[in-house]
Amino acid sequence: MLECEYFTSGLCNACAWIDSAYSEQMILKIHATKELLHPVFRTEHPDALWLEPVTSPRWRYKNKATMTVSGTSEIPILGVLPDHDDVGVDITGCPQFPKEMEFVFAAIQNMVAAAEIQPYQASTNTGELKTIEVTISPANELMLRFVVRTGAALTPLRTYLPILLKPLAKQRLPARVVSVCVEDDREYALHGKYLTLQIDDLPLQVASTSRFNTNPHVTKYLYRQARAWADEVGADNVWDLFSGVGGFGLTMARCDTPNPRVPRTIWGIDACQESVRAANITAHNMGYRDVARFVLGDAARLDRYNVADLAVVTPPTPEGLCALAAQFNETGPKHLLYCSAYPVQLAEDLVKLNNYVPIAARLFDMYPNTPHAETAVLLERI
Ligand SMILES: C[S@@+](CC[C@H](N)C(=O)[O-])C[C@H]1O[C@@H](n2cnc3c(N)ncnc32)[C@H](O)[C@@H]1O
Structure with missing residues (x-):
């Protein structure tokens, strides 16, 4: 059974299902997802569409931490902020993150103290530093992002950056990207631009705003499944809509069929x-510049979907497909791969996609110990 001191002492409830056995969590997730989706699958045998769910490690599975900063500049607290409170709960030992993160959090706290940057206080709308985001790659390289209220924190963050970078480098945790997001303004790059997240053969470049x-x-299996479905339906041209850093499209660029007819072309937006x-840099680094x-x-403003054989859609929430659903119904490609962490929205969009029927589905447990999961559905035009 997973032990988390923050959960047991009532300080953090982010992993609300941590007390349940993992097999029980999976049963509940599968049941809840099916209950929402089966009524809109438009088939008499919806259970037959599902592939085995993809499970996750329960510990240290998450490569990105977003921590609210509170406390004082001398003793900054990195963690979660209870509602209507200015003093947060330190969760720097959270077992969701790789152990190395603890060293990174401590280095950030030291730097904030040295630079005398005041954490933000909502009750008085004073102070500067609101959150920090830390991403760690499989090669133990880092991307750090400071979210601040105004530009006043920029100079101290720049000046004291070496105090952060040196100990990290010494600990073999080099920071490849450091940026500052000034709220309602813009992103400032203090150091580097892209971090490499290697997933299978994909050297995915990510930026601080990605x-x-x-x-x-779990993402590795999600991308593998996307490629397997593209192979199965014989898609030559794939559109990756809401492509982000291009993980889906670039994984699918390589056909795994024994005799690929032509190289698969990928177009993302x-x-x-x-x-x-970042996606174009990854395409270049993989030698896919001519195909992706x-x-x-x-x-949402495209109207030439029929030039693709398969469109991958990972729309943001709460927007979902919006007007795209009607466009797909009219001139959409033969296949759609819809992937979402929000099954309610997915169900609503499946109702709107009335010229398509689901032909396969799979659950990916991106968020163990919580009620959430990612669902991918492959649809075919009727
Ligand atoms: C849920 S993320 C999916 C990213 C990526 N496909 C993945 O799975 O990692 C949604 C993406 O939609 C993008 N986005 C939001 N609204 C958009 C729009 N109207 N047109 C294109 N992209 C949009 C965001 O920038 C974000 O990268």
């Missing part, structure tokens, strides 16, 4: 400039 899956073990850049291209834009 959205990416934070459970690399995302609204985040740095993610699009990612562009900046609004995925």
